[in-house]
Amino acid sequence: MARPKQFDPDEALDAAVGLFREYGFAGTSADMLAEAMQIGKQSLYNTFGGKWPLYCAALERYATAETRSHIEALQRGTKALSGVECMMKRVVAEAHQPCLGVNSISEFGDDREDLTKIREAVGTPLRAVLASTIRRAQAEEDLAADLDPNHAAAFLLATVAAIRIAARAGAGEPELRAISRLALRALR
Numbered sequence: 001m002a003r004p005k006q007f008d009p010d011e012a013l014d015a016a017v018g019l020f021r022e023y024g025f026a027g028t029s030a031d032m033l034a035e036a037m038q039i040g041k042q043s044l045y046n047t048f049g050g051k052w053p054l055y056c057a058a059l060e061r062y063a064t065a066e067t068r069s070h071i072e073a074l075q076r077g078t079k080a081l082s083g084v085e086c087m088m089k090r091v092v093a094e095a096h097q098p099c100l101g102v103n104s105i106s107e108f109g110d111d112r113e114d115l116t117k118i119r120e121a122v123g124t125p126l127r128a129v130l131a132s133t134i135r136r137a138q139a140e141e142d143l144a145a146d147l148d149p150n151h152a153a154a155f156l157l158a159t160v161a162a163i164r165i166a167a168r169a170g171a172g173e174p175e176l177r178a179i180s181r182l183a184l185r186a187l188r
Contacts, residue, residue, distance in 0.1 A: 009047055012037035016048075017058045021098040024107045025055050056114055062100040063122040071129050080136035081143060081184075084156070087130075088180040091160050095167035095176050102164050127153050134187070143187050152187055159183040 015036040019028045030051055034041045048054035073090045077083030101119070110116050130153040137143040143152070163176050171179075 007037070007039050007043065012039055012047070013054075013057060013061055016054055017062050017100060020055055020058045021062070021100045021103065024103050025051075026107065028055075056118060059100055059104055059115065060118045060122070063118060066099075066101060067122045067126045070126055074129055074133050079140055079142060080133045081140070083133055084130075084137065085184065088156075088160075088184065091163050092173065092176045092180050095163050095173075098168065099161075099164045102161050105161075123157075127157065130156060147187060155186070156183060 015038070016033055019032055019036050023032070028051075030041055030044065033051065033054065034044055037044065039047070044050075044054065048057060069090065070087050073087040074083040076086045104115055105119075108115055127150070131149040134143060134147065134149040134152045138145050138147065138149070159179065163179050166179065167176055
């Protein structure tokens with residue numbers, strides 16, 4: 001008879017997210033994971049299937065939560081443009097925390113189909129909501145009418161990544177806010 005798990009898999013996964021955010025896949029050892037997750041290595045493998053499946057699960061959890069937070073910020077504004085501003089302010093406020101999404105792209109690019117599928121599954125809805133928000137801002141005459149909403153959404157998401165990378169490189173909040181303001185100004 002198998003013994004019941006002595007740990008909460010969700011809490012353990014959250015701990016793994018934190019490590020992978022900070023150290024990436026290559027920089028995170030099984031020993032580090034077991035210690036942070038407060039489980040034995042065998043439990044790590046039995047529950048999550050090993051380090052790679054755990055990394056994929058961590059990326060999916062992180063990306064899903066980030067996407068949800070971005071969409072919630074986009075929906076906070078009284079006008080569409082103020083929703084975009086809310087999203088960008090949120091990014092700047094949290095930019096000094098490592099981003100598992102940006103880190104996974106930096107570490108693996110598009111070489112891993114499993115990671116690409118995870119990124120597409122969570123990125124596609126975000127891009128769609130962002131493009132829709134941009135269309136609304138155009139209808140409200142707050143953004144240039146000749147902008148392609150899909151290209152503008154891609155530009156903003158690239159700026160989000162740039163802000164996070166700049167923060168990781170030591171940029172201060174005033175500089176990060178300036179990058180955000182310049183990106184919004186480019187859309188007008």
